[in-house]
Amino acid sequence: MAKVSVIIPTYNGSRYICQTIESILSQTYQDWEIIVVDDGSVDATAALLNPYRDRIRYYYQANQGVAAARNFGLAMARGCYINFLDHDDVLLPQKLALQVAVFQEQPQVGMVHSGWRRVNAWAEPLTEIKPWQNIPHLDLHSWLKWMPVLFSAMMFRRQWLDKVGDLDPSLKQACDVDLIQRLALMGCTTVWVKRVTTLYRQHRKNDSLNTLVQAQECWKVRKKFFARTDLPPAIQKQKAQYLYPTLVWMAWRLYYTNHWEEMKAVLLQALNYSPYPYLETVQHWINAFKVQASQHDTELDLEALTHSKEWQQLLYLVHHEASSRQFQT
Numbered sequence: 005m006a007k008v009s010v011i012i013p014t015y016n017g018s019r020y021i022c023q024t025i026e027s028i029l030s031q032t033y034q035d036w037e038i039i040v041v042d043d044g045s046v047d048a049t050a051a052l053l054n055p056y057r058d059r060i061r062y063y064y065q066a067n068q069g070v071a072a073a074r075n076f077g078l079a080m081a082r083g084c085y086i087n088f089l090d091h092d093d094v095l096l097p098q099k100l101a102l103q104v105a106v107f108q109e110q111p112q113v114g115m116v117h118s119g120w121r122r123v124n125a126w127a128e129p130l131t132e133i134k135p136w137q138n139i140p141h142l143d144l145h146s147w148l149k150w151m152p153v154l155f156s157a158m159m160f161r162r163q164w165l166d167k168v169g170d171l172d173p174s175l176k177q178a179c180d181v182d183l184i185q186r187l188a189l190m191g192c193t194t195v196w197v198k199r200v201t202t203l204y205r206q207h208r209k210n211d212s213l214n215t216l217v218q219a220q221e222c223w224k225v226r227k228k229f230f231a232r233t234d235l236p237p238a239i240q241k242q243k244a245q246y247l248y249p250t251l252v253w254m255a256w257r258l259y260y261t262n263h264w265e266e267m268k269a270v271l272l273q274a275l276n277y278s279p280y281p282y283l284e285t286v287q288h289w290i291n292a293f294k295v296q297a298s299q300h301d302t303e304l305d306l307e308a309l310t311h312s313k314e315w316q317q318l319l320y321l322v323h324h325e326a327s328s329r330q331f332q333t
Contacts, residue, residue, distance in 0.1 A: 006037035008100055008159070009083030013041045013073030017091035018048040020205065023127070025056055027094040027203075033101035037061065039080055041073040070211070071171040071179035078165060086160045088180075092205045093156040094127065099201035103159040106195060114164035114192035115184075117142060119200040120157045122301065125207040130301040132200050142194035144239060148229075148246040153180050157202040164192050177211060178221035185229050215261040219254040219270065226250050248277035252289060256296040264314040271318055275325060282326035286319065 010028050014021055021040075028038055038060040042049055044067030053062055065076060074088055085107055089095065103116040122130040135152040142152075168186050171179040188194070229235075230243045239246075251274035258267040271289060278285040290306065297304040309315055 006035055006083050008033070008036040008085045008087060008104060009039060009077075009081035009162075010036055010087045010089050010100075011039045011041065011074060011077035011081060012089050012091050013043055013070050013077065014045060014049055014091035015043045015067065015070075015073075016045045016047040016049065018045070018052055020092040021049055022052055022056075023094055024089060024091055025053070025060065027096075028089075028100075029059065030097055031095065031100045032098050033104055035104075036100060037081070037083060039063070039077045041065065041077045041080075043067050043070065043073040069173055069176055071175055072173040074179075075170045075173065078170075081162070084162045086162055086165055087158070088155040088160075090156050092207065092210075094123075094203040094205070095156070096201050096203070098199075100159075102197045102199060102201060106197060107159070107161060110195065112193055113195050114161045115142075115187065115194040116159045116197055117152070117194055118157045118197040118202065120154050120202040120204045121200050122299075123203045123205055125205065127203060127205065130206065131299055133204075133299060134198070134200065136196040136198050140196075142188075142196070144188045144236075147184060147188040147194075148239065149249060151181055151184070151250070153184055154202065154204060155180050156204065164190075168192070175221050175225070177214070177218045178225045181222060182225045182228075185225065189229075189232075189235070213261055215254075215257040215263060216266065219258055219266070222250060222254055244277040245279060248274055248279065249292075251277065252292050253296070255289070256293055259293065259309070260296070260300065264312060268314040268318045272321060275322065282322055286322055 012024060025038065028036060040053060040060050040062045042062065042064045044065065050064065053060065061080065063076065063080065065073070078086065085104060087100065099118070103118065106116045107113060119132065119134040121132050124130060139146050139150050139152060164187060168183065168190060172182050175182060226247060230240065251270050255267045255270040255274065258270060275282065275285060280288055293309070294304045
């Protein structure tokens with residue numbers, strides 16, 4: 005019985021799926037099984053996988069979304085360690101070996117995370133992301149504040165996934181965030197492998213570019229979490245410091261995908277949770293956008309942003325709010 009189950013949900017993944025499969029076949033650690041859950045593809049995905057049928061377990065289901073596909077794959081999995089791998093991502097050769105070694109050496113660990121390299125559609129390098137440089141410890145506090153989630157770069161101990169329950173199939177994009185929040189709240193220990201192990205492919209069909217859905221679901225998941233009655237009092241008391249960076253990140257994503265009106269609305273919402281004075285908050289937004297731009301291998305066009313009608317309207321509303329608060333005090 006394989007120790008690692010690599011679960012690959014795919015939907016119309018014909019362009020990249022073979023590269024993803026080959027990256028598992030090329031691992032230095034070979035005690036694995038590959039489970040591909042085809043979530044209703046209508047392209048050539050199934051045909052392209054035919055040459056691999058003796059090395060993978062392939063399942064087809066009517067289109068139900070990525071969470072349902074991952075849940076099905078998990079139900080079929082026989083391994084004690086689970087790697088959810090997106091069909092367009094690639095594992096570097098030592099990925100499985102490095103993370104399995106951590107589990108074997110540290111039986112208390114339930115999740116092992118690592119860094120990733122953002123690459124373009126042709127797997128050419130863009131930016132390396134090493135979250136441990138700013139987030140050395142992944143406990144409930146740091147997960148909630150920073151949420152550096154990338155399923156492909158992670159590995160899970162199966163017993164923790166059984167304990168926490170399925171991914172939420174009603175969520176199209178934030179089922180990973182929801183699962184991590186629940187695991188962290190249960191006390192699931194996470195440690196870093198301080199290595200880049202995964203190529204995270206950026207292309208025009210990335211689901212994450214549907215930022216309207218992404219923002220809506222991320223906020224829904226966060227609000228649902230903080231509505232729980234079993235949160236530690238210290239976490240509940242500090243919820244503003246967790247909700248504020250979530251909203252700023254959502255605003256960046258909306259800006260990045262040219263949803264500027266929605267960006268404005270989200271930043272106004274962030275104002276309610278900001279730990280900074282109103283006018284300092286605006287500068288923090290700009291700085292946060294600059295950081296995000298650098299991680300996305302681009303440069304923030306500050307002039308275009310600050311001269312846009314949406315930003316000017318935002319400044320007016322922030323100044324109005326600041327003046328009103330000053331008057332009340």
